[in-house]
Amino acid sequence: MVMLGSVQMLENRIPPSPEVTQLLDNAIQSGKRGTALIERMLAFSRQEQTHLEATDATNLVNGMADLMARSIGPMIRLEIKFPTVLPNVRSDKNQLSSALLNLAVNARDAMPNGGSLPIAADEHQVLEGEKPGLPEGNYVCLSVWDTGSGMSAETLACATQPFFTTKSTGKGTGLGLAMVATLLEHSGGKLVLRSASGAGTLVELWLPVAEAEEAAPSAVIENCESDASLRGYRILAVDDDELVLRNTVLMLKALGHTVMTATSGEEALFLVGNDSHIDLVLTDYAMPLMSGSEFADIAWNIRPSLPIVLATGYAKLPFGANPALPLIPKPFSQHQLADMIDRSQRKESQPAA
Ligand SMILES: Nc1ncnc2c1ncn2[C@@H]1O[C@H](COP(=O)(O)OP(=O)(O)OP(=O)(O)O)[C@@H](O)[C@H]1O
Numbered sequence: 001m002v003m004l005g006s007v008q009m010l011e012n013r014i015p016p017s018p019e020v021t022q023l024l025d026n027a028i029q030s031g032k033r034g035t036a037l038i039e040r041m042l043a044f045s046r047q048e049q050t051h052l053e054a055t056d057a058t059n060l061v062n063g064m065a066d067l068m069a070r071s072i073g074p075m076i077r078l079e080i081k082f083p084t085v086l087p088n089v090r091s092d093k094n095q096l097s098s099a100l101l102n103l104a105v106n107a108r109d110a111m112p113n114g115g116s117l118p119i120a121a122d123e124h125q126v127l128e129g130e131k132p133g134l135p136e137g138n139y140v141c142l143s144v145w146d147t148g149s150g151m152s153a154e155t156l157a158c159a160t161q162p163f164f165t166t167k168s169t170g171k172g173t174g175l176g177l178a179m180v181a182t183l184l185e186h187s188g189g190k191l192v193l194r195s196a197s198g199a200g201t202l203v204e205l206w207l208p209v210a211e212a213e214e215a216a217p218s219a220v221i222e223n224c225e226s227d228a229s230l231r232g233y234r235i236l237a238v239d240d241d242e243l244v245l246r247n248t249v250l251m252l253k254a255l256g257h258t259v260m261t262a263t264s265g266e267e268a269l270f271l272v273g274n275d276s277h278i279d280l281v282l283t284d285y286a287m288p289l290m291s292g293s294e295f296a297d298i299a300w301n302i303r304p305s306l307p308i309v310l311a312t313g314y315a316k317l318p319f320g321a322n323p324a325l326p327l328i329p330k331p332f333s334q335h336q337l338a339d340m341i342d343r344s345q346r347k348e349s350q351p352a353a
């Protein structure tokens with residue numbers, strides 16, 4: 001975050017020349033590559049964040065058909081073959097979407113000359129001992145099938161291991177199938193891979209049919225257009241990492257705001273209690289002693305309508321955090337920061353009832 005933020009700010013300050021642009025671009029690209037890797041590692045390691053709920057796989061797949069088609073490119077034809085009626089499955093919606101996207105991208109990489117990519121779904125009743133690793137019950141099997149290069153027996157044996165990849169540096173992290181396998185395990189289902197060299201690959205996601213469960217609302221801030229006219233707020237930035245804090249301050253100042261800083265929730269509470277002119281607090285989530293969410297709960301007792309935004313590197317609001325808190329994902333760019341401020345000032349964040 002510090003690297004990308006600093007480079008993006010440098011970009012606005014250095015007179016442009018082809019050489020400088022190229023160098024800055026290299027730095028930005030490798031920073032983004034690092035971001036993608038860290039995001040995947042976080043998603044992989046934060047398994048307790050799996051949020052299992054009744055999931056309509058038909059809806060989910062139809063909803064991401066455009067994104068998948070764009071990811072696989074015009075040479076590969078996506079064919080969605082779902083039955084008209086399919087029961088809900090028990091899984092994590094976000095993780096299931098990224099699992100399917102990863103499978104589509106794997107298929108694309110295996111079919112450099114194009115082909116077709118059928119994604120199908122079927123309902124099955126699995127009997128006791130019928131499928132190794134699957135308890136008896138009702139399942140939906142989502143399958144992704146490609147006619148690409150396939151995998152050798154050695155590759156197939158290692159494919160779901162974390163960091164195993166046959167792709168060149170920067171192309172693959174080797175966490176894709178490991179994440180898919182972990183998600184299936186957590187969902188109470190199973191990942192089945194069938195493949196042979198030159199014979200394509202069939203990936204099956206066996207997911208248990210859901211009992212009646214509720215979907216949870218999300219408080220993540222959506223992207224919105226930035227309103228450059230909204231400037232000059234008094235903002236309190238809170239982060240225990242001084243380097244990140246310094247970078248956030250530079251970004252906020254560059255946007256024309258007045259910035260105060262605190263390196264802990266306790267220090268931030270002191271400032272909120274003694275300065276009634278703070279328009280917004282931007283706080284890190286993961287801090288020792290007092291988390292950003294705990295800070296917000298106490299700060300709202302002091303000033304109930306104070307807009308507070310939580311910055312977090314985690315894909316979702318951590319369990320136990322106040323769901324009324326809007327999130328800004330780390331690393332954020334100056335543009336995202338401007339959007340977030342604009343948004344939270346137009347619609348002040350409210351504490352949970
Ligand atoms: N559809 C497929 N066809 C052929 N080989 C595959 C297919 N899917 C996966 N593999 C093999 O399994 C390896 C691991 O896949 P995985 O999705 O875990 O990581 P990756 O695709 O290499 O990296 P990332 O998912 O981070 O982009 C791949 O590098 C590739 O060798």
Ligand SMILES: [Mg+2]
Nearest residue numbers: 102106176177
């Ligand atoms: Mg992959």
